[in-house]
Amino acid sequence: MARLLAFFQVSLDGYFADAAGGLDWARPDPHDAEWNDYVSANATGGGMLLFGRVTYELMASYWPTAYALENDPVIAGQMNRLPKLVFSRSLESVAWANTRLAQGDLLSIVRQLKANAGEDMAILGSGSIVLQLAQAGLIDEFQLVVNPVLLGQGRAIFASLAQPLRLRLISTRAFGNGNVVLSYAPAT
Numbered sequence: 001m002a003r004l005l006a007f008f009q010v011s012l013d014g015y016f017a018d019a020a021g022g023l024d025w026a027r028p029d030p031h032d033a034e035w036n037d038y039v040s041a042n043a044t045g046g047g048m049l050l051f052g053r054v055t056y057e058l059m060a061s062y063w064p065t066a067y068a069l070e071n072d073p074v075i076a077g078q079m080n081r082l083p084k085l086v087f088s089r090s091l092e093s094v095a096w097a098n099t100r101l102a103q104g105d106l107l108s109i110v111r112q113l114k115a116n117a118g119e120d121m122a123i124l125g126s127g128s129i130v131l132q133l134a135q136a137g138l139i140d141e142f143q144l145v146v147n148p149v150l151l152g153q154g155r156a157i158f159a160s161l162a163q164p165l166r167l168r169l170i171s172t173r174a175f176g177n178g179n180v181v182l183s184y185a186p187a188t
Contacts, residue, residue: 002113003121004121004122004140005120005123005141005143006130006134007124007145008157009145011151011154012146012147012150015153015155017155018151019151019154021054023125025151026147028179032176035175035176035177038175038181046082047082047120047122048082049082049121050084050086050087050122050123050126050129051086051124051126052125052128053086053091054126055126056091056094058125059096060095060096063076080097081097083098083099084096084098085100085101085113086101087103087109089103107138110138111138127157130157135162143181144181144184146182147179166186166187167186168186168187169184171183
């Protein structure tokens with residue numbers, strides 16, 4: 001059975017997007033070798049990427065560009081190569097290479113994907129999808145990158161969680177830039 005990992009960045013006060021929906025606060029120094037090595041190592045994995053419409057549009061506006069290919073060649077190459085599935089009720093088509101559009105029931109589709117043998121899947125960002133899948137017990141691992149920044153306001157990924165979801169810590173890793181990666185699995 002394929003596993004589903006949710007990966008997202010949060011501010012120290014728990015927001016995954018600022019009040020305007022922006023993510024610029026989560027962009028570290030491009031010359032931070034330790035962080036860049038970590039991100040590049042993560043990007044060399046396989047599997048399918050899952051996105052909601054907003055995150056898809058953000059990613060598709062950057063990763064296929066010449067700028068991304070020049071400045072982040074390893075990550076851009078992987079992001080463009082990996083199969084991607086976008087969940088949207090409003091998109092009619094997707095143009096990014098190796099991307100399919102899913103307009104059916106999110107939970108049914110993800111249950112079917114997990115049941116099929118294959119590589120693990122990852123959701124990058126996509127707050128509303130992560131919330132729905134977490135509530136349904138379909139996420140096997142949560143990886144949060146806690147950034148050393150306080151936003152004061154913004155969007156909290158689990159603000160409308162219907163009931164508490166108990167988690168157990170799997171691993172932690174602190175970086176010199178102040179980022180801390182926390183990995184959790186459902187406590188079940």
